Amino acid sequence: MSVTASDQVASFAGAVAEGRVGDRLWLYATYHCNLTCSYCLTESHPRIADRRALDPALMVQSVRDASALGFRSVGITGGEVFMLPSFPRTLVAIAQILPTIALSNGMLFTDRVLDELVLLAGLDCAIQLSLDSHDPVANDRFRGPGCFDHVVAAIPRLRERGIRVRVATTVVDVDANLDALCTLHRSLGVPDEDHIVRSVVRRGRAVSEDLGFDLEDGATLPELTLTADGSFLHPFAPTVHDGVIDTDLRISDRVGPLHEALAAFLSHEQTQLRGSDVVRNVR
Numbered sequence: 001m002s003v004t005a006s007d008q009v010a011s012f013a014g015a016v017a018e019g020r021v022g023d024r025l026w027l028y029a030t031y032h033c034n035l036t037c038s039y040c041l042t043e044s045h046p047r048i049a050d051r052r053a054l055d056p057a058l059m060v061q062s063v064r065d066a067s068a069l070g071f072r073s074v075g076i077t078g079g080e081v082f083m084l085p086s087f088p089r090t091l092v093a094i095a096q097i098l099p100t101i102a103l104s105n106g107m108l109f110t111d112r113v114l115d116e117l118v119l120l121a122g123l124d125c126a127i128q129l130s131l132d133s134h135d136p137v138a139n140d141r142f143r144g145p146g147c148f149d150h151v152v153a154a155i156p157r158l159r160e161r162g163i164r165v166r167v168a169t170t171v172v173d174v175d176a177n178l179d180a181l182c183t184l185h186r187s188l189g190v191p192d193e194d195h196i197v198r199s200v201v202r203r204g205r206a207v208s209e210d211l212g213f214d215l216e217d218g219a220t221l222p223e224l225t226l227t228a229d230g231s232f233l234h235p236f237a238p239t240v241h242d243g244v245i246d247t248d249l250r251i252s253d254r255v256g257p258l259h260e261a262l263a264a265f266l267s268h269e270q271t272q273l274r275g276s277d278v279v280r281n282v283r
């Protein structure tokens with residue numbers, strides 16, 4: 001490794017140790033989706049004009065590079081990652097390199113997909129399914145018909161294949177009582193540490209639907225995020241509004257090489273924030 005590369009590894013490790021940035025690399029695999037959720041950050045939907053997919057080989061190579069640069073985990077999101085027919089194989093390849101979480105709406109677990117995902121058993125990989133309420137009607141109001149039933153059916157089918165499942169809850173009403181939802185996820189074998197809850201952020205379709213709250217500077221931990229439109233500050237940054245990508249939190253219009261994206265990331269003013277004056281309340 002060159003002196004410059006080892007300097008960059010040390011700078012990144014220092015920023016992680018100081019809590020200024022996270023050690024996770026995020027990949028936006030595609031913006032295409034089978035659903036049209038009312039609050040969707042990425043305005044994803046079935047007939048989207050620009051799917052903004054990342055090449056699978058580029059995703060795997062980026063994760064190899066990330067491992068060499070000191071990243072310790074990977075998050076993969078979209079859009080709906082399982083809209084990509086090759087995604088199960090890409091996920092297995094990535095999870096063989098670094099601990100991985102893949103975010104999914106849980107609608108597309110056909111027998112073919114589940115058979116391919118069996119290779120995840122024994123790897124440090126979780127599939128994080130979106131479930132907003134214990135009540136099917138309330139859940140499906142924002143996410144779409146049949147969503148609740150699919151997610152509740154998918155959890156045991158994944159778990160019985162040895163695949164870890166997490167649950168993500170996106171709340172429109174910040175005062176909603178989630179006790180019954182927690183009872184449900186526990187009954188499905190998902191422990192509290194694998195349940196994350198976040199409020200709707202007012203970006204993407206949430207702006208058009210007048211939902212959620214504005215994302216304040218520092219509210220979310222900077223984590224280098226790669227998309228087909230370049231590199232971004234964190235996974236709530238590469239949003240789409242009226243069909244156009246938001247570039248306010250873009251750090252580079254290039255995706256690679258990863259060390260260049262990391263250099264741009266580490267010089268961004270928001271990766272300098274630290275200490276008790278920074279409230280990280282969005283995840």
Ligand SMILES: C[S@@+](CC[C@H](N)C(=O)[O-])C[C@H]1O[C@@H](n2cnc3c(N)ncnc32)[C@H](O)[C@@H]1O
Nearest residue numbers: 039040041078079103104105130170200201206
């Ligand atoms: C954009 S989705 C992509 C993955 C997958 N399609 C899904 O819905 O789980 C990732 C997560 O972001 C959440 N999300 C979508 N729009 C949001 C918004 N405006 N604010 C906060 N979270 C949002 C979704 O509920 C989901 O849990």
Ligand code: SF4
Nearest residue numbers: 033035037040079105
């Ligand atoms: S939140 Fe996920 S499932 Fe819903 S439209 Fe957006 S990408 Fe699709």
